[in-house]
Amino acid sequence: MAVQLSNLEHLPNYQITERLDVVYGSTVRSKHVGKDLFAGLKNIVGGELTAYTELLEESRQEAIDRMIVKAEALGADAVVGLRFSTSSIAQGASELFVYGTAVKAVPVSQQFQNPPSDNHYPSGQTPHPQAQTAPDDLPRFNPFG
Numbered sequence: 001m002a003v004q005l006s007n008l009e010h011l012p013n014y015q016i017t018e019r020l021d022v023v024y025g026s027t028v029r030s031k032h033v034g035k036d037l038f039a040g041l042k043n044i045v046g047g048e049l050t051a052y053t054e055l056l057e058e059s060r061q062e063a064i065d066r067m068i069v070k071a072e073a074l075g076a077d078a079v080v081g082l083r084f085s086t087s088s089i090a091q092g093a094s095e096l097f098v099y100g101t102a103v104k105a106v107p108v109s110q111q112f113q114n115p116p117s118d119n120h121y122p123s124g125q126t127p128h129p130q131a132q133t134a135p136d137d138l139p140r141f142n143p144f145g
Contacts, residue, residue, distance in 0.1 A: 003071045004078040005064070005100070011078050014105040020074045024099035025066030029059050030092050059096040060084070067098050076102035 004011060063084075071079050079100040087095050 003068050003076055004105075005068075005082050006078060006080045007082045009081050011080055011103075011105050013108050014078070015108055016078075016080070016103045016105045018104040020071075020076050020102040020104065022099060023067050023070040023074070023076070023079060023102045024097060025063040025068070025070065026095055026097040027059050027062045027066070028089055028093055028095045029055060030090075030094075056096070060098070063096050063098040067100070071102040074102050075104070077105045078103050 004014075006012075010016065067079065079102055082098065082100040085097045085099070087097070089095050
């Protein structure tokens with residue numbers, strides 16, 4: 001199974017069984033002089049700065065890939081609580097940083113998805129409504145402690 005990513009503190013349809021560690025990935029990128037010149041001209045007439053959009057997309061993917069390598073090294077099934085951060089390192093250079101909590105997770109069993117039939121209860125009785133636990137009602141794993 002590939003490492004799944006979630007910006008939520010849980011993974012839908014999965015039960016988190018173990019918190020492993022915080023994992024992260026980062027990349028530092030600088031602007032290209034030629035692209036920067038073109039972007040300066042584009043500022044005059046307006047519009048999307050596609051060179052910067054592409055640079056950010058590449059940076060995000062590289063940072064995510066580096067984080068996933070660290071999560072896989074821990075044996076993680078997923079990374080939850082995924083967040084991005086940026087910072088200026090030097091004039092014209094910025095860091096893109098991604099981090100989250102590596103966890104072990106298992107799919108929620110079918111018993112939670114299919115309610116029991118009435119023939120399991122004597123005299124046609126049905127269970128108390130709170131006796132059935134749906135996946136959304138399970139206690140959530142807090143990756144922060």
